[in-house]
Amino acid sequence: GAGVSQSPSNKVTEKGKDVELRCDPISGHTALYWYRQSLGQGLEFLIYFQGNSAPDKSGLPSDRFSAERTGGSVSTLTIQRTQQEDSAVYLCASSFARGPMGTGELFFGEGSRLTVL
Amino acid sequence: AQSVTQLGSHVSVSEGALVLLRCNYSSSVPPYLFWYVQYPNQGLQLLLKYTTGATLVKGINGFEAEFKKSETSFHLTKPSAHMSDAAEYFCAVSDLRQSKLTFGKGITLSVRP
Numbered sequence: 001g002a003g004v005s006q007s008p009s010n011k012v013t014e015k016g017k018d019v020e021l022r023c024d025p026i027s028g029h030t031a032l033y034w035y036r037q038s039l040g041q042g043l044e045f046l047i048y049f050q051g052n053s054a055p056d057k058s059g060l061p062s063d064r065f066s067a068e069r070t071g072g073s074v075s076t077l078t079i080q081r082t083q084q085e086d087s088a089v090y091l092c093a094s095s096f097a098r099g100p101m102g103t104g105e106l107f108f109g110e111g112s113r114l115t116v117l
Numbered sequence: 118a119q120s121v122t123q124l125g126s127h128v129s130v131s132e133g134a135l136v137l138l139r140c141n142y143s144s145s146v147p148p149y150l151f152w153y154v155q156y157p158n159q160g161l162q163l164l165l166k167y168t169t170g171a172t173l174v175k176g177i178n179g180f181e182a183e184f185k186k187s188e189t190s191f192h193l194t195k196p197s198a199h200m201s202d203a204a205e206y207f208c209a210v211s212d213l214r215q216s217k218l219t220f221g222k223g224i225t226l227s228v229r230p
Contacts, residue, residue, distance in 0.1 A: 004160070033217065040126065042222035043161075043207065056217065091160065106218065108153075108160035 002026065004109035006092050012115045013082055021077045021112045025094030032075050033106060034067055037089040046090075049075065082116045089113045119144045119210045121221035129227040136195040138224050140182075140208030143189065150191040151209040151218065152182055161207065167191065178202070203228045 005024040013019050025032050034046040045059035049069045060066070064082075069075040079086055093106040120143045130136055142148055152164040165176025172184040178201075182193045191208060205225050209218040 035220075040222060042123075043209075043218075043220035045217045045219065048217055059217070093161075105163045105166070106161075108162070110158070110160045 004092055004094055004107050006090075006109035006112050008112055009110065010113045010115075012117065014117050015084060016081055018078065018080045019082055019114060021079075021090050021114070023075045023077070023092030023094075023109060025073065025075070025092070026107055029094035029096055029107070030072070031095045032069055033093045033095075034075070034077050035091045035093065037091055037111065038087075043091065046077070079114075082114075084116045087114055087116045119148070119212065119219045121208050121210050121219055123208055123221035123224050125224060126222065127225045127227065129229060130198045131229045132200055133197050136180075136193070136198045136202065136226065138193040138206050138208075138226065140191045140193065140221060141189050142191060142208070142210045144210055144212060146212045149211045150182075150184060151211070152176065152180070152191075152193050153207045153209060153220075155205045155207065155223075157204070164193070164206070198226075198228045200228050200230065202226060 007022045011019055030051050032049045035043045036046055037043050047060055047067045048056040064080045067077045089111040091108055091111045093108045095106050122141045124139050150167045153161040154164050155161045164180050165174045165182055167174045167184045175181045180195045182191050184191050205223045207223045208221045211218045
């Protein structure tokens with residue numbers, strides 16, 4: 001497809017388990033972002049990748065969270081030893097250029113809804 | 118640090134009525150401002166943006182927003198609401214030095230027949 005693709009769309013897991021969430025950005029987009037959307041909390045920035053530069057990890061809430069981007073394309077967000085407070089929708093976005101200033105637009109996927117029991 | 122305040126979590130208007138969604142920002146440098154919309158079960162999409170130049174910005178679906186530096190505001194308006202405008206609206210801020218957008222908590226717009 002032409003848009004940002006995320007999988008799984010829904011994930012239910014037990015507390016303490018590890019989960020992996022995948023993001024396939026739009027082809028040719030050099031920048032990739034992860035955000036977390038919790039009810040009533042808006043969108044929380046997690047991490048940003050731009051080309052081969054070191055990622056901006058300033059938004060990761062704890063060392064249980066990590067992300068990588070392989071070959072400048074697909075990204076995986078990993079949450080280790082999940083907790084109930086990790087339950088949220090995890091959104092991935094991509095853009096053509098560094099930051100939102102290039103085209104002024106981030107293209108978002110539909111998100112992965114994570115529920116931790 | 119930058120921040121965005123969207124007062125209230127829910128706005129309800131009648132079809133045909135004016136839509137006004139408020140956004141105030143905090144930034145130590147000239148901001149870039151955005152409004153995004155999220156329809157049910159969909160990802161976010163850009164409605165409009167302000168970077169530099171004209172302070173009244175027009176976006177898709179008849180929405181517009183005005184950047185008012187003196188009021189640190191970027192309120193979103195539409196003269197006449199349609200049922201299809203029912204969605205969640207997010208205001209966001211960034212600047213030249215940052216790569217990330219900082220989002221507000223969002224406002225849910227309901228449109229009554």
